[in-house]
Amino acid sequence: MTRQAPAAKPALQPELGLIEGRFGRIWNEAERSYVVRTLAEAGYGFYHYGPKADRSLRREWRKSHDAAQAESLARLSAECRGAGMRFGMAITPVGSTHPFDDAARADLTRRVAELDAIGIDDLAVLFDDLRGDMPELAERQAEVVNFCAGLTRATRVYTCPTYYSDDPVLDLVFADRPADYLGKLGRLLDPAVQVYWTGEEVCAKEIGPAHLERVAGELGRKVCLWDNWPVNDGARMSRFLHLRAFTGRPAGIAEHVSGHAINPAIQAHLGCIPALTLPMVYAQGSDYAYGAAFAAAARRLLGDEFAVMLQQDLPALQDVGYERLGVRGGRLRARYEGIDHPAAREILHWLGGADLMTDDEVQTQ
Known part of the structure; x- marks a missing residue:
């Protein structure tokens, strides 16, 4: 009798999500609705809304969304929750850390309450792509995040550091990272706060267990991956359509992360093709083949x-x-x-x- 080789054991799967944190045009409601339905059916568990072009969440974060925008976001929240996904919003409070004064506290208190009123399960307070040459950067950022965590009704809080990768391009563009930046941030953040991280590079070619273990050791917690695939924003990447399936993310990293979120392509429908292959990475383990996926x-x-x-x-x-x-x-x-x-x-x-x-x-x- 010929014995068949045992089937590959499926790997653990972390909670999968989407962090809409790219530059470029904002999707319309029909595009976003399609993405929500498609990813929910594929097993994704959360959707964090924070496009860079939404000025009321970034450059003009102190300015409230107008009534039409707030109603649209409330519909998105209801749709995500109805599809079985957690809904979150990401705010980048530019200028709130230096100084973190009474005016900044008052504006953050008001804006967090407005986001809560829209209906959020998760709140993300982001510092990505901001200047890093400021005194006590980690200390001030942790203070802002912890302050917001104490205000919100959301049951999970996330942050993204200014230096969200080992990639030296961040030091080139945003100034050299302070000594022990991640260590200080991790020690000062509330232990329940989840930290977004992109990997060894901003757009990582490979994300492995050894790297994730090292970063977790510095932060004192597992990271939530902010995976910059299939995103294609920016002057260089927007010249290409990112369509291929996920590679370089072995299923074994599941036990080393608190979650795995993808940053989407500008093209809502096309970007769902690679998005559907990420659950296959974890479900198929060593049987995964990216062409077939x-x-x-x-x-x-x-x-x-x-x-x-x-x-x-x-x-x-x-x-x-x-x-x-x-x-x-x-x-x-x-x-x-x-x-x-x-x-x-x-x-x-x-x-x-x-x-x-x-x-x-x-x-x-």
Whole structure:
């Protein structure tokens, strides 16, 4: 009798989520509703809303959302909760740490109450992509986060440090990180606060257990991954459609993180294809194959014929880049013009030069 090899044991799966924390245009309600439904059906457990272009959460965080915006966000909260997902909002209180004075406390008290009124399960207080050359940076940031945690009715609180990766590009752009920044932040933050972290790089090619263990040791807690895939914002990345399945995230990292959130692509429908492959990484363990995962996700969302076409065009759309397509751009337009599907329209939109970002756009969001 021939014995069959035992099936691979499924790995643990951390809580999966989406952190809408990218630059670029804000999705409309229909796009966001599609993403919520699709990810909820795939087993995602939370949705954190915090696009950089929402000025009332970032550059003008002291300014309340207007009535129409607040109503739209309340509908999003209800939709997420109705789909079985936790809903959170992320505020980047620019300038609140230096000084963290009575005015900052009053504005934070008011804004956190307004976010609570919209209906949040999670509150995120973010400091990503802000200058780091300020005295007692970790101390002041921890003070602001703990203050907000004491105000909110949300049952979970998150933060993202200014230095949210080992990547030296952060030191180049935002000034050299202070000595023992992560250690100080971890010691001063309330132990219940979860910390977002992107990995060894801002857009990490691989995220492994050894790295995560080292960072957890510094922070005194497991990190929640802010995974910058399939995000494609910014002047450079927006020239490419990020479509391929997840790679470089072994299922074994599940026991080393408190959660795993993805930062989405500008293209809502297309970005759900790689998003659907992340649960496969954890469910399939050593049996995971990223090509097969892409094919399965694409067929599920696009149908067989469209999925095959997209797989054939992956090198052109993801690797060549908008400016270098040349005559291939016209051929791609001809292929997708006949497909009546939102994802096909996103491809045509991109081929037409829309959603291409500039450095100025990033710097002003």
